[in-house]
Amino acid sequence: MNPPRYPQGHALLIGVANYQQVTNLPAAILNDAQDVAATLTSPSYCGYESKNVVTLLDSEATRAAVLNSLAELATRAGTDDTACVFFSGHGAVVGPHGAEDSVLVTVDTNLADIEKTSISSDEFAQALSQIKAKRVLVFIDACHAGGAAISKTLTDGKGHEFKSGYSSNTFAKLATGSGRALMASCRASEVSTVFSRARNSVFTTALLAGLKGAADKSNSGFIKLFDLFNYVAEEVPKQIPDGQHPIFKADNLEGNFAIALSQGGKKSAASSLIESSASPEDLWVTLELALIELYPFGPRDQEIWSRAGGDLSRLEFHSTGRAAWHSALRKLKQGGGGRSINFLTLLRIALEDFSNHPTLAAMNSPGN
Structure with a gap:
């Protein structure tokens, strides 16, 4: 490895x-x-x-x-x-x-x-x-x-x-x-x-x-x-x-x-592991925190939103990356943000950029 x-x-x-x-x-x-x-x-x-x-x-x-x-x-x-x-x-x-x-x-x-x-x-x-x-x-x-x-x-x-x-x-x-x-x-x-x-x-x-x-x-x-x-x-x-x-x-x-x-x-066990029994809402929160950490400038950072199949024109402008991610993921959960983007496409594009990120890897495991 x-x-x-x-x-x-x-x-x-x-x-x-x-x-x-x-x-x-x-x-x-x-x-x-x-x-x-x-x-x-x-x-x-x-x-x-x-x-x-x-x-x-x-x-x-x-x-x-x-x-x-x-x-x-x-x-x-x-x-x-x-x-x-x-x-x-x-x-x-x-x-x-x-x-x-x-x-x-x-x-x-x-x-x-x-x-x-x-x-x-x-x-x-x-x-x-x-x-x-x-x-x-x-x-x-x-x-x-x-x-x-x-x-x-x-x-x-x-x-x-x-x-x-x-x-x-x-x-x-x-x-x-x-x-x-x-x-x-x-x-x-x-x-x-x-x-x-x-x-x-x-x-x-x-x-x-x-x-x-x-x-x-x-x-x-x-x-x-x-x-x-x-x-x-x-x-x-x-x-x-x-x-x-x-x-x-x-x-x-x-x-x-x-x-x-x-x-x-290297991450601590507490921060890197996501229980397979986590609720869907917990997974969304965890993904949001990971994306804020890895793409601090928001969905436009490294064009992750577009690469995941999203449409940036459907997102609202926010002055901080944290606020932009919260708004974008809330829209995504409601079915907006672009025809081809969803939780999994966003997660997998992030994993392409940060393949060794433990939290993303755990979220992509079969149990989740």
Whole structure:
């Protein structure tokens, strides 16, 4: 039996520790990018396809290569996919006081000509806006402090110096756009801690644990956006009390959408099994909950309603996916929604998309 996969997941991981002309960072920064990539592609954890995950480390992470990889991600990720961008490295604050902006510092950044050799927040935001996926999540782990050697400045040893990190304005800019969200390792006034001899930064340690299943406290079989941030936001301050607080920015999110499998899609017995004696109404409720989870944008998400034989023109418009599903299934139970669609066609099309989803599989069993 093939292990569960999450083929709609795409990611770009960037880690820079050894800069050509800028202060270096701890080796943990490279581990961060590599370990997140390994977790995303593991069939035991997130289930992403290896071909959909690109990693750029140190010399690979030039300004040109990062921009090209973002453009390639925009080409590769479809409308109904999930796209994640992870960056661990330096950020630099630029601009006048009160109107600070930030740049992403690539391996070849020259502080003497920082505007032309780094990636501005406008360039980064523009690259993200080209990604067609309805769900885009950006992770920023920057403004690093290695052990007790806390520094909030970025220098090249030649007299050029910038404040390290990212401004609040930049965080908001990178999260702009429908279905966009940003998770950063710390507030603009804080540092992202890396303990001496630790494999990962404190932020990425918590992120990895969350992606490996700790964030899926309900054992739903999926890592969901808000659950992941809530877990990371609770865990990091346990290690750095009153010193580091992850932040979350989002724009026009429809709900707590899934971004990966949890422990390879493993669900608890209580959540994955449907008793064969369940009433027809119970089955409708269970299908509705599953569809809201898997297609959070409603019956138009991945065109599931049309593929199941339905007619979208017969459905009413609703501002949220949850409301749209409730209305559509109520109409379907009454015989509406299209001549060729019914409970079974909708269930079987969902199973084609998520063949290893335990709840859908149980509903399709002979006993039901």
